[in-house]
Amino acid sequence: MIEAGYKVVNFEEKADVYIINTCTVTNMADKKSRQMLRRVKEINPKSILVACGCYAQVARKELEKIPEIDLILGVNEKKEIAKYIENTIKNKNELAQTSKEIIQNEEKNDKTSKNTVQNTKSSQNEIRNLTQVSEISNQKEFLDFGTITYTENTRAVIKVQDGCNQFCSYCIIPYARGRIRSRKPKSVLEEIQKISKQGIKEVVITGIHVASYGKDFSLNNIKNSHSEQEGYYLIDLLEEIEKIEGIERIRLGSLEPTLITKEFVERLSKLSKICDQFHLSLQSGCNSTLKRMNRKYTVEDFEKGANLLRKAFPKVHLTTDIIVGFPGETEEEFRKTYEFLSKIKFYKMHIFKYSPRKGTVAANMPNQIDGNKKEERSNSLIKLSNSNEENYQKQYIGKQIEVLFEEKVGEYYKGHTTNYMVAKLKTEEKLENIMKKVQVIGTENLELICKEIN
Ligand code: SF4
Missing domain, CATH: 2.40.50 (OB fold (Dihydrolipoamide Acetyltransferase, E2P))
Known part of the structure; x- marks a missing residue:
């Protein structure tokens, strides 16, 4: 949009175009996306309203019912967003012109205004039918925007991977984002070289399932020119980022615990720029809950990975995500989770109360957990997390x-x-x-x- 000459303003400011990048991770996220979409025209009734992102990808029919939306775009269409918006603006201007002419003609012919309103409404519907959502599961290549997202002035978030093949039973993402696709190493490295020249010192390497980085290169027979050895994976990419002058810190986004093998940690620990903080998504500390979640590791595997990292990085901080109140989570299962978390002593834990997502296996599982119970379990883990964080921090006083x-x-x-x-x-x-x-x-x-x- 910036390349096409648009200027980005704060959301509350009056703008000509509003782009809502919707989320669909929970039913609540869907609801919030819809509420946000309905608010826009109160700020500027004449604006163009675009809905894109994961919710638009999986539920375009629901969004088509919101009359305020002018354009619905799928995940693949984002790259050409400026082109679609300009078409919509053109169509809207033509419609305004046509409506004006209809009114003038009808006034001349002395007809009732009822027809006028009907004609205009049907034309508006034609414009709103500008829905561009292509099938995501066929997408085989990473959609390379060649641009980055800055979180702050000092840190740049670099997306290197999209899609997921894991199908955790509570998650809609594989349906919204399709199968794994990795960004070519050349593109990632060129971008980091460029931003390092602009003075950025820290990069955060992220993706939907970043542990899968490179797995699709061999599947799609994409030759890699950066490594002699067979295959090219996340660790190969990190080793090349390490060599880029000007970059002083490389941080990793959320990782699947299965990535943390002996070989991975050995190579990782040789990189001087890698930040010693790793976010390993555990989700539950109980094996039977993990099985129902369709996670592909056990708590024993997780602990092994955590120990490997602690040995290789003496000041490492491990952080994680936990879901409480997953369907069928008994008191005993929650107790196991609590004990496991107390043993691992994460620096920080993000606690999520399970929220059913329509279209996932878990949403139809029996024994859904009562809201109060989820609240109670969440509070006890938040307390544990805060106390861990405080204790870790106190050890640094005087240092x-x-x-x-x-x-x-x-x-x-x-x-x-x-x-x-x-x-x-x-x-x-x-x-x-x-x-x-x-x-x-x-x-x-x-x-x-x-x-x-x-
Ligand atoms: S790993 Fe599981 S939770 Fe993460 S995106 Fe894939 S399906 Fe969703």
Whole structure:
């Protein structure tokens, strides 16, 4: 859109075009997407409203019922979004012109205004039928936008993979995003080289199922020019990113525990730029729950992976996602999860209360768990997570840490350590995108308070 000459403004500002990138991960996400879509025309009734993203991909029929939407695009169509929008604007202008002419003619012919309204309405429907959603399961190649998403000025999120072949029983993503597709190494490396020249120091490597990176290269017989050995996987890509000058930190997005093998960790630990924080999605600490979730590992496999990482990275922080109240989760199963989590001692856990997603296997499972029970289990794990985080942070009091500072919030400059603790420093100095060693003097609201080193 920027390349096509558009300027991006804040959502609450009056704009000519609104693009809602919908989410469909839970029924609640669908509802929020619909609410958001309905709000837009209150800000500017004359604007063009575009719905794209995963919900638009899997439920275009539902979105077609929302009269405010002008254009519905699937995941594959995003790349040409500017072209589709310009067509819609053109059609809308032509319709306005036609409506004007109808009104003028009918006034001349002295007819009732009833027909006019009907004609205009049917033309509007023709425009709204501009729904471009192609079949996602046939998509074999990564849709390379050649652009990046910045989370902040100092950190760039690089998407290297799309789609998922895992079919966890609670998840709609394989249906919304299709099968695994990896971005070609050349494209990833060129992009990181480009942004490093712009002064970006930290990259976050992400994907829907980033552990699958490269698996489709051999399936699709895509030759790789970067490695002599057979196959090209995530670790090969990371080794090449490590060599890019100017990049000082490489952070990994959410990983599947099955990726953490001895060989992977050995090669990973040789990379000096890899951040010692890994997000391993566990989801449950009980094997029978994991089985119903159709996750492909056991808690024993997970523990082995966690130990390998802890041995290779002494200050490593492990973070995770947990779903509580999955269908059939008994008190005993939850107790096993709680005990396992207490044993692994994650730095931080993101706790999700299970929410059924229409179209998934788990949504039709018996023994759905009561909302109060989910709340209770969620609260007890949030308490455990907060207490772990606090205890980890306290160990740093009096120690020196290196922080990549990001932004000024109030009187503090805030940033992150390699192992993802938030650190803050009171200073007059301008520290944005500066890497600096500071001393920890205390903790406050799960953040480290620091001072300059004399
Ligand atoms: S691994 Fe499971 S939870 Fe993650 S995207 Fe794939 S199906 Fe969904």
